[in-house]
Amino acid sequence: MVNVEELFTNLAKSLLGDDIVDVLEVLLRKGTEMTDEEIANTLNIKVNDVRKKLNLLEEQGFVSYRKTRDKDSGWYIYYWKPNIEQINEILLSRKRLILDKLRIRLEYERNNTFFICPQDNARYSFEEAFENEFKCPKCGSQLSYYDSDKIKTFLEQKIRQIEEEIEKETKLGANKSS
Numbered sequence: 001m002v003n004v005e006e007l008f009t010n011l012a013k014s015l016l017g018d019d020i021v022d023v024l025e026v027l028l029r030k031g032t033e034m035t036d037e038e039i040a041n042t043l044n045i046k047v048n049d050v051r052k053k054l055n056l057l058e059e060q061g062f063v064s065y066r067k068t069r070d071k072d073s074g075w076y077i078y079y080w081k082p083n084i085e086q087i088n089e090i091l092l093s094r095k096r097l098i099l100d101k102l103r104i105r106l107e108y109e110r111n112n113t114f115f116i117c118p119q120d121n122a123r124y125s126f127e128e129a130f131e132n133e134f135k136c137p138k139c140g141s142q143l144s145y146y147d148s149d150k151i152k153t154f155l156e157q158k159i160r161q162i163e164e165e166i167e168k169e170t171k172l173g174a175n176k177s178s
């Protein structure tokens with residue numbers, strides 16, 4: 001299982017360097033919006049340094065903010081949160097793509113009969129084998145029937161696993177945003 005928060009942090013680290021990680025981790029741990037001053041207090045570093053880091057993170061889409069004007073001082077207060085749903089979406093769509101490919105592959109395996117060359121282990125569809133009179137086009141050996149049950153079982157397991165992951169993560173995302 002991929003830890004999304006770890007992936008999120010690592011991605012930020014690789015793009016922006018190790019320095020920004022503390023701010024991102026505080027936001028992830030807190031799980032709710034924080035002002036730059038709250039972050040500075042938690043980390044015991046200067047507010048200006050926190051703002052610099054937040055700005056870098058914001059440019060790359062890792063965090064976002066909303067601002068309200070303080071009634072007394074007239075200053076803007078920025079509330080920051082990590083955009084972890086975004087990485088979730090990226091991961092999810094990547095998994096859906098893999099799932100589609102696996103399903104297509106499984107259909108192909110189910111709908112076709114295969115033959116294999118015992119010499120070089122090359123696999124041929126029924127049509128290819130038939131056209132070559134069931135002899136290997138490369139070496140001329142007699143082709144034998146290929147049992148693709150193992151591949152099918154493997155694909156079925158893999159598909160089920162990814163389906164479960166997607167379902168779990170979709171639920172997780174729905175809970176977080178509600």
Ligand SMILES: [Zn+2]
Binds near residue numbers: 117139140
């Ligand atoms: Zn061969």
